[in-house]
Amino acid sequence: MTRTQTAKVKRPKYLFLRGDTYYYVRNIAPRHRHRFPEMKGSQIWRSLDTKNYADAVMRLELVTASDNAVMKGELPVKAGHTFADVIEYAEKHKYAYKSSGELYLQEIASSVREMASRLAATQFLSHPTPLDIAANAGAEKPPGMKLQEAYERYLEITPEFTIDLNEWDADQKIKRYGRAVSDFITRMGDLDILEINEAIASDYHLSVKTDVTQRKFQSEHGERLISTVRKILKAVLKKNYQQTFTAMDGLQIKIKDSGKRSAFLESEVRKIEEALPSSSMSDEAKAIIRLALITGCGPKELCWLTADDLHASAKTPHIKIGPNSLRAFVKKGEDRHRDLPICTAEGVEILKRFPSGFPSFQTGKGPHKLNAQIGPFFASVTPGKSLYCARHRLDDLLKIGGVDLGIKAAISGHSLGGHLHYYGKSGNGYTLKQKKEAILQALASAPLKEEQENEN
Known part of the structure; x- marks a missing residue:
């Protein structure tokens, strides 16, 4: 079918030709706009990625049916935001993001305070967006992060980590932290940091302490390994997930094996x-x-x-x-x-x-x-x-x-x-x-x- 012939055919609803490419263009009623986080203004524009009329019509039918289902609530709203966006939203509205599970487990007094902070952010929202809902209801599941990634993230969020150190000493400090992370991974695996709980921390502590008792290294070195991993986890969980990490708090190796450093006779x-x-x-x-x-x-x-x-x-x-x-x-x-x-x-x-x-x-x-x-x-x-x-x-x-x-x-x-x-x-x-x-x-x-x- 030629382009001249197609011009005489009644164009399907929502189909629009721009240049040589067909687009899906649709006005969305205000009551449904919160279901389309990607839209700007009152219209959705989506490229159908084709110059062929027949292909465009087939693709149009699929896109139209999908959006109809979203507006009817038959399909979930497509996430137009990331977990980082949710954290940023919460910080902007002056409260700490917590998952729905965390909110549920809070004591009543804490729960009331959390509700108050969220009400302040939502009381004037007539059509909340998916981001509004995710942040205030704690509906966004945080993406996982392996410990090795957390170490790299730690270096990014602590620019003061090697401040005032010369290049050699800075490199040595970075390597020392890297060795502590590698040691944890060797003992426990490259775990998702969101899954490191008190049970895992206890097993890790026992593993390090066992090596001290077997004289593989001294307790001072063992405690330094633990404190380094703890420091990384605390910083990254606080920055990326707004979580307070306490699973490794108080883990010590109370074995007197170092003694006083010797002096020259x-x-x-x-x-x-x-x-x-x-x-x-x-x-x-x-x-x-x-x-x-x-x-x-x-x-x-x-x-x-x-x-x-x-x-x-x-x-x-x-x-x-x-x-x-x-x-x-x-x-x-x-x-x-x-x-x-x-x-x-x-x-x-x-x-x-x-x-x-x-x-x-x-x-x-x-x-x-x-x-x-x-x-x-x-x-x-x-x-x-x-x-x-x-x-x-x-x-x-x-x-x-x-x-x-x-x-x-x-x-x-x-x-x-x-x-x-x-x-x-x-x-x-x-x-x-x-x-x-x-x-x-x-x-x-x-x-x-x-x-x-x-x-x-």
């Missing part, structure tokens, strides 16, 4: 000092070890010192541990940001010899490069111990030397916990002179510390 310090000169490691690495022994600083604190942090010519020579061009903060900041006196002549000479810090280790991977150099040295000279033991050794010396608790905190960068009423949040109010006298007093108590060590 004084006999070990002598071995270090004797072996350093002939060691094959770089002069920068040797200098960092010597500074650690008299300041208690950790590897990262010393690797990322810059010229602005070194004050060899000051009245009291000192270093500044804090934000600089290489780092935004040290650990969690606050108490860890401190000024430390260099109270030995050898230490001052190190500052003068390396006025710009230690260039070999002033990169994101600097601390790891340092560890690669000094690891074999400590494995040989002090088996089982690392540079971090210098921090605990100085801490012990400060205690044995009877140094004031506030000054001790100012030197180590520790919070004072229950003593805040006396010392303030930290000991950082002390002068460099006071700190220098305290460190000298501590170093002078080394013989007393060694005497105590020999008694054990």
